Amino acid sequence: xxxxxxxxxxxxxxxxxxxxxxxxxxxxxxxxxxxxxxxxxxxxxxxxxxxxxxxxxxxxxxxxxxxxxxxxxxxxxxxxxxxxxxxxxxxxxxxxxxxxxxxxxxxxxxxxxxxxxxxxxxxxxxxxxxxxxxxxxxxxxxxxxxxxxxxxxxxxxxxxxxxxxxxxxxxxxxxxxxxxxxxxxxxxxxxxxxxxxxxxxxxxxxxxxxxxxxxxxxxxxxxxxxxxxxxxxxxxxxxxxxxxxxxxxxxxxxxxxxxxxxxxxxxxxxxxxxxxxxxxxxxxxxxxxxxxxxxxxxxxxxxxxxxxxxxxx
Amino acid sequence: xxxxxxxxxxxxxxxxxxxxxxxxxxxxxxxxxxxxxxxxxxxxxxxxxxxxxxxxxxxxxxxxxxxxxxxxxxxxxxxxxxxxxxxxxxxxxxxxxxxxxxxxxxxxxxxxxxxxxxxxxxxxxxxxxxxxxxxxxxxxxxxxxxxxxxxxxxxxxxxxxxxxxxxxxxxxxxxxxxxxxxxxxxxxxxxxxxxxxxxxxxxxxxxxxxxxxxxxxxxxxxxxxxxxxxxxxxxxxxxxxxxxxxxxxxxxxxxxxxxxxxxxxxxxxxxxxxxxxxxxxxxxxxxxxxxxxxxxxxxxxxxxxxxxxxxxxxxxxxxxxxxxxxxxxxxxxxxxxxxxxxxxxxxxxxxxxxxxxxxxxxxxxxxxxxxxxxxxxxxxxxxxxxxxxxxxxxxxxxxxxxxxxxxxxxxxxxxxxxxxxxxxxxxxxxxxxxxxxxxxxxxxxxxxxxxxxxxxxxxxxxxxxxxxxxxxxxxxxxxxxxxxxxxxxxxxxxxxxxxxxxxxxxxxxxxxxxxxxxxxxxxxxxxxxxxxxxxxxxxxxxx
Numbered sequence: 001x002x003x004x005x006x007x008x009x010x011x012x013x014x015x016x017x018x019x020x021x022x023x024x025x026x027x028x029x030x031x032x033x034x035x036x037x038x039x040x041x042x043x044x045x046x047x048x049x050x051x052x053x054x055x056x057x058x059x060x061x062x063x064x065x066x067x068x069x070x071x072x073x074x075x076x077x078x079x080x081x082x083x084x085x086x087x088x089x090x091x092x093x094x095x096x097x098x099x100x101x102x103x104x105x106x107x108x109x110x111x112x113x114x115x116x117x118x119x120x121x122x123x124x125x126x127x128x129x130x131x132x133x134x135x136x137x138x139x140x141x142x143x144x145x146x147x148x149x150x151x152x153x154x155x156x157x158x159x160x161x162x163x164x165x166x167x168x169x170x171x172x173x174x175x176x177x178x179x180x181x182x183x184x185x186x187x188x189x190x191x192x193x194x195x196x197x198x199x200x201x202x203x204x205x206x207x208x209x210x211x212x213x214x215x216x217x218x219x220x221x222x223x224x225x226x227x228x229x230x231x232x233x234x235x236x237x238x239x240x241x242x243x244x245x246x247x248x249x250x251x252x253x254x255x256x257x258x259x260x261x262x263x264x265x266x267x268x269x270x271x272x273x274x275x276x277x278x279x280x281x282x283x284x285x286x287x288x289x290x291x292x293x294x295x296x297x298x299x300x301x302x303x304x305x306x307x308x309x310x311x312x313x
Numbered sequence: 314x315x316x317x318x319x320x321x322x323x324x325x326x327x328x329x330x331x332x333x334x335x336x337x338x339x340x341x342x343x344x345x346x347x348x349x350x351x352x353x354x355x356x357x358x359x360x361x362x363x364x365x366x367x368x369x370x371x372x373x374x375x376x377x378x379x380x381x382x383x384x385x386x387x388x389x390x391x392x393x394x395x396x397x398x399x400x401x402x403x404x405x406x407x408x409x410x411x412x413x414x415x416x417x418x419x420x421x422x423x424x425x426x427x428x429x430x431x432x433x434x435x436x437x438x439x440x441x442x443x444x445x446x447x448x449x450x451x452x453x454x455x456x457x458x459x460x461x462x463x464x465x466x467x468x469x470x471x472x473x474x475x476x477x478x479x480x481x482x483x484x485x486x487x488x489x490x491x492x493x494x495x496x497x498x499x500x501x502x503x504x505x506x507x508x509x510x511x512x513x514x515x516x517x518x519x520x521x522x523x524x525x526x527x528x529x530x531x532x533x534x535x536x537x538x539x540x541x542x543x544x545x546x547x548x549x550x551x552x553x554x555x556x557x558x559x560x561x562x563x564x565x566x567x568x569x570x571x572x573x574x575x576x577x578x579x580x581x582x583x584x585x586x587x588x589x590x591x592x593x594x595x596x597x598x599x600x601x602x603x604x605x606x607x608x609x610x611x612x613x614x615x616x617x618x619x620x621x622x623x624x625x626x627x628x629x630x631x632x633x634x635x636x637x638x639x640x641x642x643x644x645x646x647x648x649x650x651x652x653x654x655x656x657x658x659x660x661x662x663x664x665x666x667x668x669x670x671x672x673x674x675x676x677x678x679x680x681x682x683x684x685x686x687x688x689x690x691x692x693x694x695x696x697x698x699x700x701x702x703x704x705x706x707x708x709x710x711x712x713x714x715x716x717x718x719x720x721x722x723x724x725x726x727x728x729x730x731x732x733x734x735x736x737x738x739x740x741x742x743x744x745x746x747x748x749x750x751x752x753x754x755x756x757x758x759x760x761x762x763x764x765x766x767x768x769x770x771x772x773x774x775x776x777x778x779x780x781x782x783x784x785x786x787x788x789x790x791x792x793x794x795x796x797x798x799x800x801x802x803x804x805x806x807x808x809x810x811x812x813x814x815x816x817x818x819x820x821x822x823x824x825x826x827x828x829x830x831x832x833x834x835x836x837x838x839x840x841x842x843x844x845x846x847x848x849x850x851x852x853x854x855x856x
C-alpha cells in the first residue's frame with residue numbers, strides 16, 4: 001500500500017515534466033508577444049525591445065527553459081509579467097474562490113446525481129428513468145455560459161434570490177460566502193450531474209442484475225436497503241472514478257463560470273493571463289492544475305481499497 | 314433450538330401453479346398446473362433438466378420472479394397463507410422468517426463488499442428487535458451451527474476470503490438464522506466440488522433433522538437426489554410428470570420421461586471394454602510442469618504450482634481420463650498440451666515430436682494434430698459466424714479449399730448426427746447439446762490425432778450428456794482417435810475412460826487402468842473422492 005503510494009507519487013514526476021515542456025513550447029510557438037502587450041499601443045519598437053530584454057524573452061528558447069526549470073526546482077514558479085508578483089503568490093490568492101466553487105459543485109453534483117441515478121436504475125425504463133436520460137442529454141449539450149446567464153436572469157434578476165455576480169471570502173462569514181457561491185456552483189454542476197447520474201444509473205443497473213441482489217431480496221430486506229447497501233455499495237467504484245474524472249472536467253468549466261459570475265479565482269486568472277500573454281502565470285497555473293489532477297487520481301485509486309475489499313495494492 | 318410448529322398441514326402446499334412466459338417463448342407457460350407439497354420435516358427434491366421450470370417455481374414461492382413471469386393461476390400455501398396473494402410488505406416479512414432460500418453460486422450470491430457477519434446481521438436487524446449484543450451472539454451461534462471454523466474470524470471476513478464450501482455455509486447460516494419453517498435450496502451444491510458437496514448435503518440433512526423444517530431441494534443431479542431426498546417430484550417442460558417416494562421414483566420409475574432420465578444417469582462402474590495393447594503412443598508428457606509466480610517489485614515471489622511432475626501417455630484408440638476437483642490442475646495440463654499456455658518445464662510429445670518448448674511458429678504444423686472441445690458450448694462458438702464458417706475456418710487455414718472444407722463439414726455433420734442445413738445457421742439457433750456436437754465437428758474438421766475434451770459434457774443435462782458421451786465414444790472408435798477426457802464427474806469418467814489419472818493440487822496422485830482405479834483405489838485422496846460421489850451405491854432405475 002505505502003509502496004503503491006510512493007510509486008504513484010514518483011510517477012507524477014514524468015507527467016509534470018511532460019506538461020511543463022509542452023506548456024512552455026506551446027506558449028512560445030503561438031503568436032502573440034507579451035512585451036508588445038505590456039508596452040501598450042503607443043510604445044516604440046525600442047521600448048518593446050527593452051521590455052523583452054528585462055523579461056528575458058530575447059534569450060534563446062533552451063536558455064529560457066533552463067532558467068524556468070531551475071526556478072521550478074526551487075519551488076518558484078517565476079514572476080508574473082503583468083502583475084509583477086510571484087506566480088505562487090498569485091495562485092495562493094486565487095485558490096480559495098476556485099477551490100470553494102469546485103468543492104461546492106462536487107457536493108451538489110453528488111447529492112443530486114447519485115440518488116437520481118439510483119432511482120432511475122431502480123425504475124429502469126419507467127417515466128422517471130426516461131426523464132432523467134432526457135435531462136442528461138440537455139445537461140451535456142447546454143454550454144456553461146448560456147446556462148450561467150440564463151440562471152442569472154431567472155434567479156437573480158427576476159426572482160432576486162441570489163446576487164448577480166461577485167465573491168465573498170469565507171473569512172467574511174459563511175452565509176454571504178455560500179449565498180454568492182450557490183448560483184455559480186449550480187451552473188457548473190449541471191453537466192456534472194448529467195454525467196454522474198448516467199454513470200450511477202448504469203452501474204447500479206448492472207449491480208441490480210447480480211445474484212446478491214436476489215439474495216438480499218430473499219432475506220426480506222426493505223427495498224431501500226437493497227438499493228443502498230447492496231446495489232450502490234457495489235456500484236461505487238465506477239461512480240468514484242467518474243467523480244475523479246469530473247474534477248478534471250470541472251477545472252475547464254471553472255474558467256468560464258468564473259468569468260460569467262466575476263469570481264476572482266484561478267479560472268479568471270488563467271483567462272487574464274492568456275489575454276496578456278503572461279507566460280509565467282499561464283505555465284504556473286497549468287502545472288498546478290496538472291498536479292491537482294494527478295493527486296485526485298491517486299486519491300481515487302486509493303479510495304478503491306475502501307470501496308471494494310477485493311482490491312489490494 | 315425449538316422446532317417450528319405452526320399449523321399441522323404441510324409447510325408448503327402448491328396447487329395448480331401456473332406461471333406465464335412472455336410471448337415469443339418456446340412455450341406458453343413456464344410452469345403449468347403444478348401441484349405438490351412439502352411436509353414438515355421432510356426433504357422434497359424437485360428434479361428436472363434445464364428449462365423444466367424448477368427454479369421458476371422456487372422463485373415464485375419466494376416472490377422473487379420478475380414481472381415478466383406472472384403467476385396466472387393456482388395457490389402457494391405457506392402454512393396455509395397463500396403467498397401468491399399477499400401484499401409485497403407481507404411477503405417481505407415472510408422471507409427469512411418463515412421461508413428462506415439458498416442459491417446455487419455462493420460466490421455471486423453473497424455481496425462481495427460486505428462482511429459475512431454483517432450480511433447475516435442484516436436479516437436480524439430487518440426482522441427482529443434484538444440489540445447488538447444479542448444479535449452478535451445469535452450470529453456466532455448460527456455460524457457455529459453450520460460448522461464453520463473460527464466463527465469470530467469468519468464473521469469478519471469478506472466472501473472472497475472464504476472457500477466455496479464456506480461461502481455456501483454462510484448462505485445457509487443466513488437462511489436459517491431465524492429458523493424458518495421452509496428452506497428452499499436451489500441447486501445449492503452444483504457449483505461445488507464433490508467432496509465439498511458431500512459435506513454440504515450432510516449439513517443440510519442434519520440441520521433439517523434438528524430443526525424439523527421442510528426443505529424444497531432443487532437439483533438436476535440424480536446422485537444428489539439419491540443422497541438427500543425423502544420424496545421426489547420430476548418436472549418436464551413446466552409440467553409435473555411423476556411424484557413419489559425416493560426409492561419408488563428412482564428405482565421403479567413409471568413415466569417414460571423418468572425412465573429415460575434414470576437410464577441416462579451414468580454408472581459409477583467402469584465400462585470394462587478390453588484395451589487393445591501395442592497401439593502407437595499419440596501423446597506423452599514427461600514431468601510436465603506449470604508454475605505461476607507473482608512478480609512483485611519488492612515483495613517476495615509467491616510461486617504456485619498449477620501442475621507439477623505430470624507424466625501421462627495416451628495410445629491411439631484409447632481414452633485417458635484426468636479426474637480432479639477444481640484447482641487440481643487438470644485443465645492446466647490440457648492447456649499445456651494444446652499449448653494454449655506455455656509449460657514451465659517438462660516435455661510433451663505428440664507422436665514422438667517434442668512440442669512443449671517449440672516456438673509458436675514451429676508449432677503451427679502440429680497444432681492440427683491436437684484439437685480441444687471446451688466446457689461451455691454457449692461461449693465457445695463465435696455468435697456472429699455461421700456454423701459452417703466456424704467449422705471450415707481451421708482446415709482453410711491449413712490450405713484446404715473452401716469447397717473441400719465445406720464438403721468435409723457436411724460429412725462431419727452427418728457424423729455428429731446433425732443436418733447439413735445446420736451449416737448455414739448461427740450458433741444461437743441451437744440447443745446446448747447441438748452446440749456441443751458442432752464444437753466436436755469443428756475439432757474433428759482438423760482431422761486431429763488427439764482429441765481433448767475439457768469438461769465437454771459438464772454443462773449438459775443428463776439425457777443430452779448421455780447422447781454426447783455416446784457420440785464421443787463412437788467417434789473415437791470409428792476414427793481410432795486418442796482422447797484425453799478431462800472431467801470432475803466420476804460417473805462420466807467411468808463411462809468413457811480406459812485409463813484414469815486422478816489429480817490433486819497439481820499432481821497426479823493415482824494413475825492406472827480405469828478398472829483398477831475405480832474398483833480398488835489406492836491413494837487416500839482417490840478413496841475420499843469416490844466416497845464423496847453422491848448416490849454412489851444407488852441403483853438408478855434398476856430395482
